[in-house]
Amino acid sequence: MKRPGESDLRRGEAATWGSKPQPRQAKILRFTEYRNPSGTMLGFFSAELPSGQIIHSLKLMIGPAGKRWVGMPDVKRRDRTDQAMLDANGKAIWDPIIEFTNRDARDRFNAMILEALRIAHPELFDGEGDR
Numbered sequence: 001m002k003r004p005g006e007s008d009l010r011r012g013e014a015a016t017w018g019s020k021p022q023p024r025q026a027k028i029l030r031f032t033e034y035r036n037p038s039g040t041m042l043g044f045f046s047a048e049l050p051s052g053q054i055i056h057s058l059k060l061m062i063g064p065a066g067k068r069w070v071g072m073p074d075v076k077r078r079d080r081t082d083q084a085m086l087d088a089n090g091k092a093i094w095d096p097i098i099e100f101t102n103r104d105a106r107d108r109f110n111a112m113i114l115e116a117l118r119i120a121h122p123e124l125f126d127g128e129g130d131r
Helices: 008-017 103-120
Strands: 027-033 041-048 054-062 068-071 074-076 094-096
Touching: 027 103, 041 103, 068 103
Parallel strands: none
Antiparallel strands: 027 041, 041 054, 054 068, 074 094
16 A cells, blocks of 8 residues: 555565665684784684675784784785895884775774674673773
């Protein structure tokens, strides 16, 4: 039955396509626990974004106050002879594989991925902020 003001086109759209799908969330595909000697990394993981893109080699990091954040994949810079390049202090130079255009984009990504991690692996957030 047609409601007042409703066009035949709107009723046809609803019958054909149904209701609007819910937006997808990021999903954690796999998580591998890993503790580095300095205690700043909790593990490596892969995530599927709502767009369908999959990012591998993400890192769950932990700051001095226990705050978690997402480390992006990177690769050690190498010279022509495949030797790791070092900075002035003798430390390896790492180049990012994925970057963000601004801090706001980075913060939104971080929040989305941390939420997906909290759903998939809530134990990783036990004691968050207790350090």
